[in-house]
Amino acid sequence: MVENIQRVEQEIAAAHIGNAAELEQFRITYIGRKGQIAALFDDLKLVAPEQRRQVGQDLNRLKNLAQEKLEQAQEQLAATTADTAETSFDFSLPPVPGTLGTRHPLSLVRNEIVRIFERIGFNVSEGPEMEDDWHNFTALNFPENHPAREMQDTFFLSQDRDKLLRTHTSTVQVRLMEMQKPPLRSIMPGRVYRNEAISARAHMVFHQVEGLYVDKNVSFADLKQTLYYFAKELFGQDTKVRFRPSFFPFTEPSAEIDISCLICKGEGCNICKGSGWVEIGGSGMVDPNVLQNCGIDPEAYSGFAFGMGIERITMLKYQIKDLRLFTENDVRFLKQFEGVI
Template identity: 85%
Template sequence: MVEKIQQVAQEIETAPLGNAAELEQFRIAYIGRKGLIAALFEDMKQVAPEQRREVGQQLNSLKNRAQERFDQAQEQLTNTTESVSSNNFDFTLPTVPNTLGTRHPLSIARNEIVRIFERIGFNLSEGPEIEDDWHNFSALNFPENHPAREMQDTFFISQDRDKLLRTHTSNVQVRLMENQKPPLRSIMPGRVYRNEAISARAHMMFHQVEGLYVDKNVSFADLKQTLYYFAQEMFGQDTKIRFRPSFFPFTEPSAEIDITCLICKGEGCNICKGTGWVEIGGSGMVDPAVLESCGIDPKEYSGFAFGMGIERITMLKYQIRDLRLFTENDVRFLRQFEGIL
């Protein structure tokens, strides 16, 4: 065993390490999992117990020496390569011209959404992304056992689950109703977080825009006309929209909002799941319990609310089939939006 160690030690000292190929060959032969040193460690079981300590020390020294020689040769080779590259650089080449950046497609869509609603009297409101349970759940009529309050759906940042990353921008609606008296007409764009698997259609971080209108004699017809106007201004006058009955804890009655899929033109694709329709959000009349919890008399005032995903709207607007492109910072993708404000 000692003779084998001495023989391998001699090979390590004399092995050529002049280029990348020789360096890789050295690594495989001596340092790798199937190299000679690993094989010697396997043979330790055949060494007499009284000799194992001494032989083990020799093997450790051999392993350290092989690694040391490999690291030194690798560093020397890297420095040599960088030196050659620097010496071969042509300093007479023209400089790379400065290029203008582009707006992110989500910012473009967000700004257009804001402009559309501002034209019909909505103002802009914002709120915190780190929220407490009251403004994110309780004030919005979420029961204590609602699935959204579970760890698999929400990112909690405190052990008592009172602090969390907001799951929707409805928290801004609550703060607005608490601090201002009706009439209220506002939209709330912002970033939200949900504990979801990332795919072409979903992400754990995305953007929403929600709207709120509270005044005397507000009806469901007002909600429908507002969203009809938005869909046609955003996607074109030929866009069709439909409302499907649904349920949300903070609105009653509630409806989901669908528009014709602009990517496949209603023929069916992975975005619309083959139906020809794409859901862009939810809506409904503000539940009287929510108005009351925010200090507004539900007998005097009524209101509607809606919420939409900005990513979904952007995908439909610009024919984008994979939501993950928005967060990958691929310059080839972003440069397609040059000149769009």
């Protein structure tokens, strides 16, 4: 036993550790759980009882010797690596050019929408994302049993369902009409929330832009001409627009807005499902009950309102097929919009 201890001690003293691989091999050979020192400790039970104390002390000294050599080698290798890193850098290399970020496609389209409507006299209004029942539903002529009030569509923040995350930016229209007197001409871009499953065509968080114009003698013809102008400015002068009768609680009459498909130019494809048309939003004349709820005399004033999803418009404009790309922050996707302002 004593001879084995002396042999291992000589091997440890003579061991050369010059790199990380040799360091790891030294640790495994002598200090590891299956190393030579561990094997000597296992053999301690074979030593005569009167010699066991002295042999145990020799083994502990051997273990400490191996541990000290391992730690010294680690420090030397770390210092050598640091020195090499400092001296190996080539300071004559040219600098790495700074890379600029890109605007998000939703921001690009939002800004363009704002510029288009500003040119015809619309300003921008904003409001809180956490709303109450009055501004989100009741003032907008939603009846008590309307499906949008149910949990599957709305994120309620209180048990009495009076506090919620807004489901549309129409809440800003209500606040604007409550705070200001006509004439009113404004758009309301912003983020909205609905309790929906996330997929390539839907998301629980998305963006809308809504518009409101209230004044004396505002007609449906004014609404149509405004949206004709908007579609041609955003999508191109060859874009066609059509209105389909629809229903919304806060407008009467109401219509959905379609534009000719940008992919097939109206000839029919899988994007427009062969119809040649793609829906971009809803619109209509502001319901007299909504005007009255907001303190505006419906006998003296009339108005129109419209709303569109910014994600939907962005997908059409840039031919993006998966809504989830907007929120994944994939640099490869975002870099496609470099140089776009």
